[in-house]
Every structure is written in structure tokens, then in C-alpha cells.
Amino acid sequence: MINVEAIRKQFLVYKKYPNLRFFDSAASSLKHKNVVKAMTDYLSYNGTNVHRGVYSLAQEATDLYEKGRTDVARFIGSNLEEVIFTKSTTHALNMLARGLKDLLQKGDEIVLSGLEHHSNLLPWLELATEQGLIVKWITPEDGKITIPNFKKVLSSRTRLVITHHISNVMGYITPIEKMIELSHKVGAYVVLDAAQSIAYKKLNVANLDVDFVAFSGHKMYGPNGVGVLYGKYKLLELIKPAEFGGEMVDKVILPKSTFKAPPYKFESGTPPIAEVIGLSEAIKFIEKVGQKKLYQHALYLRNYCLDKLKNEPFIEIYNQAENSTLLTFNIEGVHPHDTASFLDQYEVAVRAGHHCNQLTMKYLNQDATNRASFSCYNSIEDCNILIDAILETRNFFKNI
């Protein structure tokens, strides 16, 4: 089991707000103190650019930044040159969709699930419109992507399969191993949105044989402003950069310049240096605790809350299957924003809204929901306060 008390001491926000009950890590997790320290150290005692200066201070910045790449590569089981630093998952997926444009032609099919976050949906829909691609949708079953439904839309014309690893609304895990195997059989590439899974599920891209993966630092106890795009090297060589500028170019020649080899051709301009340095520390924290333990702790707390709330007739819980670290719910007759505001009085932080996932809202037949997400700094005491506060919310609104 996780020692929550010891973990909380590593998240400085609890020094300022000791009674905070934070259930919104699926939006952005809290930041580990070593992340903050490493970033502050770089900003305070260095602050120079990378890959440019030859003086020692700039060399030190480059070493710290490139160490971030080594840490990410170890963490996901890739080669160094396959790790591209981006601003976020959203940035990574947009960059990828732009880059793949020339490899896809009118009439090619792409497969998308009906449960994607807008970041893993809109770049592909835009691309489909521009290139005349045919979008095939996997119909969810009980809020999950299933292999039989996936097989129904996979064909010899499929060029790309795009999916999340863990859904940001349902919290369920996609059967990606089988999907990758089946996709490769028909010659399709697989794009994996690992934004929600990266802190919880060990990813070994080489073993998985996945083609592209995207994730963000801020969902793994690290900073916002940094994300990762992983791609198989031979595919990154084929893909065009989507952004042009400093450092990514090899030779500026009119009318057609040449670009550096991956990953550098995708990292134009000054990268998020402090953020990459912070990401290294976030990875070290996750490696130290272990993704398995992090996942099991979150699952345990979530199932504890589910058990206490599922029989309340006025609460509708949309993801009751066991393997989710999220509790997605509505209180009868109360708008989710009102619920979230009411819970805030108890220093309980939950998300309200469509969670940038209108497709899943449509599937659930809701405009918006509340979502509680569970993490390593949450305790049973937090959960009891959350449960009581939810019951209080209902009592309060029932009477007005």
C-alpha cells in the first residue's frame, strides 16, 4: 500500500492547504516538490538556451535538457531519437496529424473511437476533411472499446487507428495490445493517446510495437508546458515537420531547405527547457513508487467511493465497472457545476463539465457530469469527506 502521509509531504500544496481533498488529478495532477525544485534551480542558476551556446553554462542547460530525453526513453522503453518534446499531448497530436498529411490519400480510412478527448479527435477530423479520408467509428459497449466492435470497422483500407489508452471520462482501459496486433495485420499505424494512462500503466513502446504515443507532463506530477510525442524512428523519418524555425533546420536553401534528423526536426524554436527538467523529476517519482502501486491505490479509493455511493438512488454513476480510477456521476436535479461549487466549501475539488469529450457526453446522454479522479495523495479520509459532501449537496439542493 501507498503511505499517503509520506507522499503528501512531497506535495507542497498541502503545506498551504492541509485540508485540501483534491480529486481532479485527471485534469492536472499536483506537482511533486522535486519537480518544482529542479525547475526553480535551472531558472535561478542557469536559464540559458539549449543546443546553441558553446560556453559552459549553455552546455549545462543542454545536458539537463537531453537528460530529460534519456529519462523519457528509459521510462517508455524507446530509443532516444524517438522522443520528441512538445508543449502537451494536444500539441503532439496536432503535430502528428499535420506531419502524416502527405502519407494519406483521399479514400483512405482512419479508425477513431467514439470516446476520444477533443485533443485526440479534432486534429484527425480536420485532417480527414482536408485529405478526404473516411472516418470509421468504433461503437463503444458499456463505455468501453471492445475488440469485436473494433474488428467491425478495421479493413484492408485502414491506414490509421487512433485511440486513447485510458478514457478521461469513463476511466476504462482500451485493449491496445490486441488492437495494435490487428491493426498491423492490415498495415495500419496506431496512434495512442496516453495522457490519462502514463502515470498508471507501464508503457513499453518496443514491446507494445505501437507506432505513435502522446502524453503530457502535467498529468504525471510534472509541469504543464511539456508533452512527449513518441514515434518509431523509421516513421519519424517519413513524416514532415509541422512547425518550422530555429534549430530544426539543417541547410536553408531556396526554395527548399533541408531539416535535421528526428527528433530535432520536430523541435523548432526554444523548447520548454525548465519543463523538461521538471519532467525528469516527475518520472523519477513515478519510477520510485511504481505505476502498479499508483494504479492500485487509485483503483482502491475509487472502488471504496463507488461502493458507498452506488446504492444512493439520487446519484447516477456512469462508470460502474470495476477497473476505473474515475467516478463520473451526476446528482439528480443538481447541475454538475453547482455540485462542484458546493463541494468546494468542504475544500473538495472535483471536475464538472463535458471534460473536453463531447462524444462521450453524447454517449452518456448528458451535457455535463462531475468527475472525481483519485491519486497517490488521496486518503480514505479524503474519500469519506468527498462522500459526505456529496450527500450534503443532495440534501441542500433537495430543499431549495
Ligand code: PMP
Ligand atoms: N487526451 C486525454 C485522454 C486527456 O485526458 C487530455 C487532458 N485532459 C488530453 C488528451 C489533452 O492533454 P493536454 O491538455 O495536456 O494537451
